[in-house]
Amino acid sequence: MxxxxxxxxxxxxxxxxxxxxxxxxxxxxxxxxxxxxxxxxxxxxxxxxxxxxxxxxxxxxxxxxxxxxxxxxxxxxxxxxxxxxxxxxxxxxxxxxxxxxxxxxxxxxxxxxxxxxxxxxxxxxxxxxxxxxxxxxxxxxxxxxxxxxxxxxxxxxxxxxxxxxxxxxxxxxxxxxxxxxxxxxxxxxxxxxxxxxxxIRKTLEIADEWAEKILLGADILTEKFRERNPFLWKIVKWFGISKYEKLLSQKVLIDADKFCxxxxxxxxxxxx
Ligand SMILES: C[S@@+](CC[C@H](N)C(=O)[O-])C[C@H]1O[C@@H](n2cnc3c(N)ncnc32)[C@H](O)[C@@H]1O
Incomplete structure (x- = not known):
């Protein structure tokens, strides 16, 4: 084989x-x-x-x-x-x-x-x-x-x-x-x-719920850093933007209404 x-x-x-x-x-x-x-x-x-x-x-x-x-x-x-x-x-x-x-x-x-x-x-x-x-x-x-x-x-x-x-x-x-x-x-x-x-629809619903929680968690975790280091945050965002945008564009994959x-x-x- x-x-x-x-x-x-x-x-x-x-x-x-x-x-x-x-x-x-x-x-x-x-x-x-x-x-x-x-x-x-x-x-x-x-x-x-x-x-x-x-x-x-x-x-x-x-x-x-x-x-x-x-x-x-x-x-x-x-x-x-x-x-x-x-x-x-x-x-x-x-x-x-x-x-x-x-x-x-x-x-x-x-x-x-x-x-x-x-x-x-x-x-x-x-x-x-x-x-x-x-x-x-x-x-x-x-x-x-x-x-x-x-x-x-x-x-x-x-x-x-x-x-x-x-x-x-x-x-x-x-x-x-x-x-x-x-x-x-x-x-x-x-x-x-x-x-x-x-x-199968609820698998997408639960995945979407988790993704929202992860994104919210990331937002909360970076809040202080963003406030204190606006310039550094711009650099981080600039380097991370393509990955972040890719993640957001792929979030549609777990949109239950669109999938259906x-x-x-x-x-x-x-x-x-
Ligand atoms: C989404 S998983 C599904 C696994 C499993 N059948 C199930 O229902 O949980 C896709 C499976 O297809 C296999 N796979 C990917 N390409 C393949 C190919 N060309 N021929 C056979 N299996 C392939 C992957 O390795 C994986 O085992």
């Missing part, structure tokens, strides 16, 4: 993983599925993430035995699948996830990008939970078809871009219509689907 993730990408992944695990205490990397009356708390977020995984597993068609979790993150879903009796394998191009998987799950791990994977085949089901968006669109169905048994399944649960003119929000996720067009042209057919955009207007988070189950 190859391991061709560019180092900058790896570093980004490592940082994100460390932030989720060490700073937030989260074992999972996806948005989860909330209940309408859930409070915006860390406990509710963890429960939402567990609920999402239960939903994926409960959606697995009968007769499925051999499963590969593509972009398996921290390996939680694989653990969960193993506990439910499936034969599981994980795949990720991230070195940190490879190590974590080895410590956590007794199962085969493929250290590679899916598009480069050259899997030997024989799977009943491929799961792509929030990982499909990282795989080149022209490879998703082609490589999945090669790896699956006849009449095998591909489960995709991810967010897609509805509007290509929505700035930062258009930059992550496959274009929804293009994705469906590729699916239509492939050998797969959709056997079940569910729009879960509203179910310009993106769609959907569960799709395909069959060959």
């Amino acid at each position: 190859s391991s061709s993730a560019p180092s900058t990408e790896k570093a980004k992944n490592d940082r994100a993983l460390r932030f989720y695990r060490d700073a937030l205490g989260l074992e999972r990397l996806h948005y989860g599925m909330w209940l309408p009356d859930d409070e915006l708390t860390m406990e509710a977020l963890k429960a939402a993430q567990k609920r999402y995984e239960d939903f994926l597993i409960d959606s697995i068609p009968e007769g499925t035995r051999r499963v590969i979790d593509v972009g398996c993150g921290t390996g939680e879903l694989c653990l969960h699948l193993k506990a439910r009796g499936y034969e599981v394998e994980g795949l990720s191009p991230d070195i940190n996830q490879k190590k974590m998987f080895a410590e956590k799950v007794e199962a085969r791990f493929h250290f590679t990008k899916f598009e480069d994977s050259q899997l030997e085949g024989g799977y009943d089901l491929i799961i792509m939970s929030e990982s499909c968006q990282y795989i080149p669109l022209d490879k998703v169905f082609e490589v999945a078809q090669q790896a699956l048994n006849p009449r095998g399944y591909l489960m995709v649960c991810d967010y897609f871009v509805l509007d290509q003119n929505a700035g930062e929000l258009s930059k992550s996720g496959h274009d929804y219509n293009e994705f469906l067009k590729k699916a239509e042209e492939s050998a797969f057919e959709i056997v079940s689907r569910r729009d879960i955009t509203l179910d 207007a310009f993106k769609k988070y959907e569960f799709l189950l395909f069959q060959l």
Whole structure:
């Protein structure tokens, strides 16, 4: 198996993983599925993430035995699948996830990008939970078809871009219509689907609440410094401005209303 993730990408992944695990205490990397009356708390977020995984597993068609979790993150879903009796394998191009998987799950791990994977085949089901968006669109169905048994399944649960003119929000996720067009042209057919955009919305709301608190905290912490050292503050701002502006421009990514207007988070189950 190859391991061709560019180092900058790896570093980004490592940082994100460390932030989720060490700073937030989260074992999972996806948005989860909330209940309408859930409070915006860390406990509710963890429960939402567990609920999402239960939903994926409960959606697995009968007769499925051999499963590969593509972009398996921290390996939680694989653990969960193993506990439910499936034969599981994980795949990720991230070195940190490879190590974590080895410590956590007794199962085969493929250290590679899916598009480069050259899997030997024989799977009943491929799961792509929030990982499909990282795989080149022209490879998703082609490589999945090669790896699956006849009449095998591909489960995709991810967010897609509805509007290509929505700035930062258009930059992550496959274009929804293009994705469906590729699916239509492939050998797969959709056997079940569910729009879960509203179910994930509270993850954005809680992230926005945290971001506001962090920005307010930074404002309070720098208040005295700004008052006492206006000149120095100008220099600090001048050096830090591009990072600060980037942060602000990216805050739109956790704007729940905009996300729901310009993106769609959907569960799709395909069959060959
Ligand atoms: C947002 S995380 C989702 C992790 C996990 N599936 C979950 O639901 O928590 C995205 C995952 O996709 C993986 N990934 C990124 N590019 C990939 C590629 N080209 N092929 C396979 N996996 C990839 C990342 O390493 C990471 O494991």
